[in-house]
Amino acid sequence: MAQRDPYEVLGVSRSASADEIKSAYRRLARKYHPDVNQGDPTSEEKFKEVSGAYEVLSDADKRARFDQFGTTEGMPQDPFFGGGSGGIGDLFDMFFGASGGGQQRRRTLAQDGDDLRLDLTISLLDVINGLSKEVDVNRASECSDCSGSGVEGGGQPAQCAGCNGSGVVSAVRNTFLGQVRTQTACPKCNGYGFVITNPCRKCSGQGVRPSTDKVLINIPQGVETGSTIHMPGHGSDGVRGGRPGDLYVVLHVSEDGPFIRRGQHVLTGVDITVSQAILGDEMSIDGIDKELTLEVPSGAQPGQQVILKGEGLPPIHGGRRGDLVVELNVTIPKKVSEAEAKLIREFAELRGEKVPDGKSSLFGGLFGKKK
Ligand SMILES: [Zn+2]
Ligand SMILES: [Zn+2]
Structure with a gap:
């Protein structure tokens, strides 16, 4: 019909x-x-x-x-x-x-709260163990003075008399198509369809006030930089029946210090001496979460990697950890004493190598300046 x-x-x-x-x-x-x-x-x-x-x-x-x-x-x-x-x-x-x-549909009294983003930096140790942490979240929370209505003392806003609550006012224009009815947002209520004649003094009629609230965030094991924890309803409060927004916690895993992350594996470097490299050794090094024993193989080469299985990072939500890859950095003494130099020449002689004369002008000589 x-x-x-x-x-x-x-x-x-x-x-x-x-x-x-x-x-x-x-x-x-x-x-x-x-x-x-x-x-x-x-x-x-x-x-x-x-x-x-x-x-x-x-x-x-x-x-x-x-x-x-x-x-x-x-x-x-x-x-x-x-x-x-x-x-x-x-x-x-x-x-x-x-x-x-934008002005066609009436805005409703209810307004949903904003979604919020919080950036949080955690350590590699937190990646191994997971972390429950209380953080401060700056959000808009429901005004307790007006129970979120924005009206002084609570209660509901009044329907706008300018538009009978519709939020729009209409006008007829003459165009070449004939008369065209157009709508604009009601100027009295800015299209909301209601007016607050006695706004709450505490929140200026907003229904919400800025606040800093503690939120407990549970970070699972194995997260990465960019991992996001979605916490529905922990964003800003809605007003007049609107739903609260969500909180998104974006994680950043700090890689300061000696560890470089490669997925579940972690790279690190350890300085060893020439004699350790030649003879091999057992030494203690700092792992991510505990002290570890590193077996330096005899004849280790500069840049050689020793893999410590299971000393890396867990997968997301936990499980078998990746490896810690230790790169051996053989440190050559910059200065030696005359006695040490003598032994090194002997060493070269024993190995049938050319014995260096130690007078390279390019490197300033083998011997250190005497004190
Ligand atoms: Zn209020
Ligand atoms: Zn109006």
Whole structure:
């Protein structure tokens, strides 16, 4: 069934007040009521039409939708004008697009809280052990003075008289297409459809106030830089029934110090002496989470790697750890005494190598300056 203009059906003007609409409806409903027009199908149709028109114009929401789109057809939750699709609303969207769309739908009283991001730096040790940590989160939390309503002493904001709560006001413009109805956000309420005449003094009518709250964050084992922990509902509080936002904790794993992460494996370097490299040795080194024993093989070469299995990092949520890869850095003495130099020459001689003369001008000689 095509929808007739409900203003026309009730014979009222577009600016008619709620009372005018009500009395017009009563008058017409009495006139066309099936009980007084028995057997007259036209009256029954008229009665239905009048009831439908009243249903639209007596409901601020539906009236606003009709004013805005010229129809309520195809809109959900419409018991009378249900069914059908397209219509003037779609055309309106097509002509005015998204740019005009910002003001098309009434904003609701409820506003969801913001999602928040928190950056947190943790250590490699935390990656091994996991971490439960209480952190301070700066968020907007519900104002206790007004219970989040923004109204002094609590209670609900008043419906805006400028737009009857619809959030929009309409105007008719003359264009080459004919008369075009346009909607703009109600200037009295900025499109919210309600006004707070006595804002809460504590939150200036916002319903929320800035606060710093402690939040317990459970970080599983094996996380990486960029791993994000999603905590639903721990963002800023919503107002007037809006849902709270979520908190996203973005993790940064600190790689300061001697360890370089490669996934589950970790690289590190250890200085050893020439004699350790030649003869081999057993030595203690600092692992990520404990002291470890490093077996330096005899004949170790500079840059050679020794792998300590299971001393790296666990996979996400724990499990078998990766390896610690230890690179051997053979340190050559920069200066030796005359006695040491003598032994090294002997060493070279024993190995059948050319015995260095120690007079290379390029390197400034083998012997250190005497003190
Ligand atoms: Zn408040
Ligand atoms: Zn308004």
